[in-house]
Every structure is written in C-alpha cells, then in structure tokens.
Amino acid sequence: MSNGKRTRNVFDPGSDKPFKLSRTKLENFLKCPRCFYLDRRLGLKSLPQLPFTLNIAVDHLLKKEFDVYRAKGKPHPLMVEHGIKAVPFQHPNLDIWRENFQGIQYHHQPTNLLLSGAVDDIWQTPDGQIIIVDYKATSTEKEITLDDAWKGGYKRQMEIYQWLFRQNGFKVQKTGYFVYVNASKSRPTFDGHLHFDIHLLPHKGDDSWVESTVVAAKACLMSNLLPEPKAECEFCAYRKHSLEYEK
Ligand code: SF4
Known part of the structure; x- marks a missing residue:
C-alpha cells in the first residue's frame, strides 16, 4: 500500500470471478472514465x-x-399529505438492501459484473408495485427542486436502484420520491436545534441508459489504454499546469 496502490477491488481482465461494481463507481465512470480506470x-x-x-x-x-x-x-403522514397511496415496504431483506457494503445486487451475466446499490427506503402500493425513495438533506434559502444540472446524479442514482430492483424481479413504479429536508438558517437563535422543512419531490425514472453504461464500463475495464482526462476537469488542469513549473 506504500506505493499508493490497492490490491483489493481491482479489476483483473484475466479473472472469471464476478467483479463487484457499486452504483457510486458506475456514476464515477460516467463522470470521468479516466478516474474510474485509475481507481478500479x-x-x-x-x-x-x-x-x-x-x-x-x-x-x-x-x-x-x-x-x-x-x-x-x-402510511407516514408525509405520504398522506401528498396523496400517495402506499405504505413503507416490509421485506426480510430490507436491512441488507440499505446496508452500504451490501445493498441490492444483480449479477449482469453478459459483463460478469456484480452491480449493487444501497437504498434509503422503499414504499409499496396496494397493487404490489414498489417505489424507490431517497433521502436528501441540505440547508439553502433557494427553492428545493431537482432542476440544478448537478442533481442529474441524484436522478441517475434513483434510476439505477429502479433498474436493480427490476432485474431482481420486482414491479417498480416509474415515479420514485426524494424526501428532501432543508435546515432553516433564518431562525433567530440556534439553541442546539436544527429545524427542517420537509419536501417530497417526485421523479419519473428512465433506466434505459443503465445497461449500455454497464457494458461501456466493462469495456473500459478490459482496455489496456488509460482514458483521456475530461477537458473541463479543473483538478487535472491544475495538476498539468503545476507540472509546468517543475520543468
Ligand atoms: S479529469 Fe478529473 S476526474 Fe478525470 S482523471 Fe483527471 S482529476 Fe480525475
């Protein structure tokens, strides 16, 4: 480890063992294949x-x-308030699905990748569909929405969970929910308490991109070429410019 390298969770192109890839690592691949390759x-x-x-x-x-x-x-009162006909889902595996290093898993045979992701919550409708729910916390004076460009990652996170549960044979409702809590900064005193407003934001998921991304991530892992850095990444630009001063 002294050379800054790991031996665990490193992809070996010659191995036939399924390689575990969390939804966070798949998101890293989408953000920058080079960083993903350096890591995995x-x-x-x-x-x-x-x-x-x-x-x-x-x-x-x-x-x-x-x-x-x-x-x-x-149903939780928030679900009643928003007219959502569902209850929090009871399932013997729920704690496993919520566990960071386990989560819901699916072995994607064509790539031999074992995809995983840890959900915050699942609700269930009366007709047996499940609803993926994610909790988010922030503190802002701005309106709470999913519209900021960087929140695309939140939407993909939900869509991967939807995909993972569908691959495991569950009927998954297209619309999932973010339970989004916002800590107020406008109270006159702190008094050792944070006060939160709770928002419920629906997101109609589209998981059609997931499979092709899994295939592309596997191709990246199999390659012997280090992918190019992202042109717009300020960290790589910083490193490149700092090296110029060493010459
Ligand atoms: S471009 Fe940015 S994200 Fe990609 S390898 Fe360089 S530092 Fe990492």
Whole structure:
C-alpha cells in the first residue's frame, strides 16, 4: 500500500470471478472514465472522502421515523399529505438492501459484473408495485427542486436502484420520491436545534441508459489504454499546469 496502490477491488481482465461494481463507481465512470480506470483497474488509491456526518444523521433519523410506520403497516403522514397511496415496504431483506457494503445486487451475466446499490427506503402500493425513495438533506434559502444540472446524479442514482430492483424481479413504479429536508438558517437563535422543512419531490425514472453504461464500463475495464482526462476537469488542469513549473 506504500506505493499508493490497492490490491483489493481491482479489476483483473484475466479473472472469471464476478467483479463487484457499486452504483457510486458506475456514476464515477460516467463522470470521468479516466478516474474510474485509475481507481478500479489500476488500483490507485483515491483521496479519502470526509464523511458527511450531519447528512448521515438525518438519513438515520428519517429511516427510524419511516420504520415506525412500516411496523404499523400505515402510511407516514408525509405520504398522506401528498396523496400517495402506499405504505413503507416490509421485506426480510430490507436491512441488507440499505446496508452500504451490501445493498441490492444483480449479477449482469453478459459483463460478469456484480452491480449493487444501497437504498434509503422503499414504499409499496396496494397493487404490489414498489417505489424507490431517497433521502436528501441540505440547508439553502433557494427553492428545493431537482432542476440544478448537478442533481442529474441524484436522478441517475434513483434510476439505477429502479433498474436493480427490476432485474431482481420486482414491479417498480416509474415515479420514485426524494424526501428532501432543508435546515432553516433564518431562525433567530440556534439553541442546539436544527429545524427542517420537509419536501417530497417526485421523479419519473428512465433506466434505459443503465445497461449500455454497464457494458461501456466493462469495456473500459478490459482496455489496456488509460482514458483521456475530461477537458473541463479543473483538478487535472491544475495538476498539468503545476507540472509546468517543475520543468
Ligand atoms: S479529469 Fe478529473 S476526474 Fe478525470 S482523471 Fe483527471 S482529476 Fe480525475
């Protein structure tokens, strides 16, 4: 490890063992195939990610709150308020599907990739369809929407989950929901409490891009060529310009 390289979770083109790829890594491939290749094929250690501890705490509390209604088999008041005819889904594998290093998994035979993703929540309609639900936390004075360009990643996240559950034989409703909580900064005092507004944002998912992306990610892993850096990436540009000063 001293040379900055990993040996775990590194793709070996000669191996016939299924290679695990999380939905986060697939998203990394979409953002920059070069970074993806450096990480998954060459085993370059990526920079450590600082944990978003406040967001993790909010996710945890939301899960606990929805679990109360799951145990009762009743809709959460937010679902009633928005006219959603469903209840939090009860399933023996739910905790596994929510677990970061396990999640819902699917072995995609044509590529021999084992795709996975950890969901925040699942609801179920009376006719047996499941609804993918994702929790998001922020603090902004702006209107809460899914319209910002960078939120395309949120939509793809939901669509991958929809795809994974469909591959596992579930009937998945096209519309999923983001439970989006916004911490207010306009209160006169802190008093050791954050106050959140809760928003429910629907997203009509289209998972038609997932399969071709999985195939493209596999082709990238099989290649012996390092993909080009993204022209617009400021980190690679910074590195390139900084090297010019070393000459
Ligand atoms: S272009 Fe950016 S994202 Fe891609 S390899 Fe370079 S630093 Fe990573």
